[in-house]
Amino acid sequence: MATSNKERAMKEAINKTAQEMYPELNLSEDQVEAIGAVIRGSDTIVNLPVGSGKSLIFHLLPDAVDEAEIIFCHPEALLCCKSGSDTLTSLSGRVGVICIDECHKIEEWGKEFRKSFSDIHMLRSFFPCVPMLCLSGSLTSELMKNLPTLLGLKKPKIISRNPDVRNVFLEVRLKEKGSAQEIYEEIFIKEIMSLKSLKTLYPVTLLFLPLQYMSYAMRYAFKMFPDVKLSDSLFCALFSNQDADVVNTILSDLKKESPQFRLVFTTSVIGMGFDSPSVSRIIHAKPPRSMTSYLQEIGRAGRRGQDASATLYFNKSDIASNLPGIETDIVQYCMSETCLRSNLLKAFCYEKSESSPVGCKCCSICKRSCDCLSCK
Structure with missing residues (x-):
């Protein structure tokens, strides 16, 4: 009962934060579940159809997690030079979530023209206890199976919906x-x-x-x-x-x-x-x-x-x-x-x-x- 009440309180808090930022917005159950999973510290894979509001999940996270800030960065800047490594070291203890948008591109691009995508898993060595949020609208069954290994995810929470574009x-x-x-x-x-x-x-x-x-x-x-x-x-x-x-x-x-x-x-x-x-x-x-x-x-x-x-x-x-x-x-x-x-x-x-x-x-x-x- 206590767990149920705690979950309900978390969902209410997430929805309240969203309403304060975007008064006309009503979060879907998938969005609320994803934000809640990250707040609980779980590695999370979100595989929702295009147009389901995946990006909104990580835009809301800073306000849902102690009014933090978002740092946007491409992997080359962090993993291919000493200054990037120094930046990661300086952020030790200050990172709440690692978010990887369009994560279906990691394997493809890592094999082809942007090799540093195959090294994103190295972020785990800098932030071993920080939850990782992976977002996509088109993860195949094969990619879904490979992603935990590619990124070093620990028993990830998977939130997925049928991608049927019915119209x-x-x-x-x-x-x-x-x-x-x-x-x-x-x-x-x-x-x-x-x-x-x-x-x-x-x-x-x-x-x-x-x-x-x-x-x-x-x-x-x-x-x-x-x-x-x-x-x-x-x-x-x-x-x-x-x-x-x-x-x-x-x-x-x-x-x-x-x-x-x-x-x-x-x-x-x-x-x-x-x-x-x-x-x-x-x-x-x-x-x-x-x-x-x-x-x-x-x-x-x-x-x-x-x-x-x-x-x-x-x-x-x-x-x-x-x-x-x-x-x-x-x-x-x-x-x-x-x-x-x-x-x-x-x-x-x-x-x-x-x-x-x-x-x-x-x-x-x-x-x-x-x-x-x-x-x-």
């Missing part, structure tokens, strides 16, 4: 034959012509393109919309190392309920920390290397609960087994002859639920055999 129709399309440029041109020209026809009625769309073809897409768009400027354009491009003012202008607009920009050519650079509730369509002109990345990116659609769609174009060269970093799960998804939603969820150790869409509302595979009144 997003899933579709895969085999690309037409031709040269690489012809294939990509066919995809982006179709969307640009639709934008030209529909203008502001064109649904807000993120079109993921390889960077080398983005310039071709923008050139064609300018040809179809001559003399257009950023201030009145219906299309734009987002990619790494872009002018900061341009990026801020685009991101600010996309946060509006009805943005000016309707067609956004982009790379995976916006996969993390990007929030635009108006996006209704996600188009991938090429598959990402894993289902983790794919789930992260299609989770940007339908954030207001509106009907949305995610279309993935592929050909056999896009999912060849000799491609560096290609994961089996994305290959299986592209080649699937059964329900795409089931295949997506299987990669994350979940199944379709009773509330999952069926037939023509589910995916392009299920739509083939749908016998609803609309499909007859």
